[in-house]
Amino acid sequence: MKTIKGGVTAAKGFKAASTAAEIKYKGRKDMLLIYSESPCTAAGVFTSNVVKAAPVMWDREICNGIHPVHAIVGNSGIANACTGELGKRICKETADAVTNLLGIPENSVLVASTGVIGMQMNMEAVKKGICDMVPKLSDTTEAGTGAAEAIMTTDTYAKEMAVEFELDGKTCTIGALAKGSGMIHPNMCTMLSFVTTDVSISHDLLQKALREVANETYNMISVDGDMSTNDSVMVLANGEAGNSEITEEGDAYNTFKEGLYTICREVARMLAGDGEGATALFTVHVKNADTKDNARTLAKSVICSSLTKAMIYGHDANFGRILCALGYSGVLFDPEKVELSIHSEAGNVLLFKNGEPQAFDEEYATKVLSEKEVIAEVDMNLGNEEATAWGCDLTYDYVKINADYRS
């Protein structure tokens, strides 16, 4: 498994393009197109929010079916959520515009939107953007990065990644782009992330691998506890690597899944660390829990605690807030058994053990808490299960960004 340069255009046969279509933002890229001439198997996991954006309903239908997929078209600025019948129509017209221009079959285009909820899209702008992008489609690294840039909203940098590995003596690649960075609290789903691979794999196994990997990666992050109406992660696999199609679980499946996991974990960490206004990535590792589900619930409860997040921002070892967040997670445990420490590149501090606060050097603790990644290590001393969750600190800038995001 080797990390390589690039993102969605890293795998063979995938092209991308982006443009400034002025859907809402002015003077910056806001549309992207990803395309594979070879037909792709597609899988997706989507928001479990009852209020689902129009593109989510469109994509779910396609990913659940076995139609070959050729393209993803996406925009930032407007989420096309809470937009009623008109929103659904815009979704179909957007896909159809791509279908017509590329000469590909109906229902082979996935659609994704991110931005303000409850605002209608301007179809003319969308169509103009698509016309502009089709002739620019390119398999260069730059084209992939451009697509990653076009989907950004409050992200401070474009998020992409690619890995390479071998199957049947053939070089295989998985690449991805993703966007955050607010309304991030995925549950059985993710924020927007598009993954492309040249691996040949059956629809069922692609969906299975994606769901399992998403549970351990995207579903274990939170920036602000707000689960979006548009969360989607979609994978396109076009088979151009030339491996024998993966149709059962085994070594090849495991290798592919490991690649997918590596990509999704790193992208999830990027999303958490670049959460709106964040100055630090906050990782919580819960170990020796009684069940896997409880380990996950405990870890997520801590990364979602506003008070804990503000404490990370303040570099203050006010660890009672972490114990408090474990305590209201809904999981039963014995507080006297919990062992809690924080660590980072600057060192390690034991804070709580045997039901009592431990003496520690405040200045040293502040140093440990001042790194770019801070890890809370929670030992439940109850069993053998573990889980990791990723979040970020809560800062003035989070409030600033969200008090006037729409305007």
Place this chain on the structure above:
Amino acid sequence: MKTIKGGVTAAKGFKAASTAAEIKYKGRKDMLLIYSESPCTAAGVFTSNVVKAAPVMWDREICNGIHPVHAIVGNSGIANACTGELGKRICKETADAVTNLLGIPENSVLVASTGVIGMQMNMEAVKKGICDMVPKLSDTTEAGTGAAEAIMTTDTYAKEMAVEFELDGKTCTIGALAKGSGMIHPNMCTMLSFVTTDVSISHDLLQKALREVANETYNMISVDGDMSTNDSVMVLANGEAGNSEITEEGDAYNTFKEGLYTICREVARMLAGDGEGATALFTVHVKNADTKDNARTLAKSVICSSLTKAMIYGHDANFGRILCALGYSGVLFDPEKVELSIHSEAGNVLLFKNGEPQAFDEEYATKVLSEKEVIAEVDMNLGNEEATAWGCDLTYDYVKINADYRS
């Protein structure tokens, strides 16, 4: 039902005192004592956090029993939570010190603490504070207000209230004090609030009334989603009003419960509106839901949404965030049926109906959102159940207060 001046000393036979014991804070009051010479029936509801502070465990025991209670002793600065055996011992020694000085029976003193978690209390300071307070006990309004001031942490003002009503031709009174204003997200429990009344009522009915009222008031507020380790609301009823003891549900019980509800709702609204850093009280009223539980869950989901709270701070009618928060509440509903408007003293704006955003004047909406109380009215169009929840906006000051609260 009449609102009158005062708080915990408003009801007959209740005295209070406060002092600066330097438990953690310097140069401000940090201890309070409430006392009734007549023995009181006591009821309490407490945090459902698995991590419970030592005083919570002490009080629960006493409130569950039928011992008469005479006093509440409380402190701010240190929460006596996550403090192990020593914390429990300090709790007992504190109660015993009050018992000895006042010459009242063992186990007749409730104890409450609020402040930093995971820090041990200095028993000498506590004892000195108690010795200082006992001779100062007084039934004046000022003594009650002093007690309300002593329990404050990040509250910007002391919270107290009292109401008066008649039972059997006798004037009855209920008074209360309470403190917020961070780590506020009660669940089957509340933050610290002490209620005193001269009504005569059985232990079972006092407990029943308190639990039901707390569910509709304290349990319907959230400042930051963090449920405290110390949440407690306790009521002392000393019977000095002279009404016939309330031993069954009926008119007298209903009148008492209405008084208790009035007090608790107003105090809950004060706590929400004075949430850490808050500039506005944010009220969410969900109506025509299919079940009462769903109405409550939907309303609470919205007041807990960081993005919605930041939008209130920004006076920005970005209503998609409210729909989004309804959608991830866990309640199933049809988004197309939801009708959403916001109102305040400045007016009323319809935002969403029939599955589509409604046209509205942005400037007017901003005016409506700029009042001290902003109300979101959510009509689910599914049934006949309703619920109200209270929260506040998310501001720079919330982050500021909590990035360096401990130091």
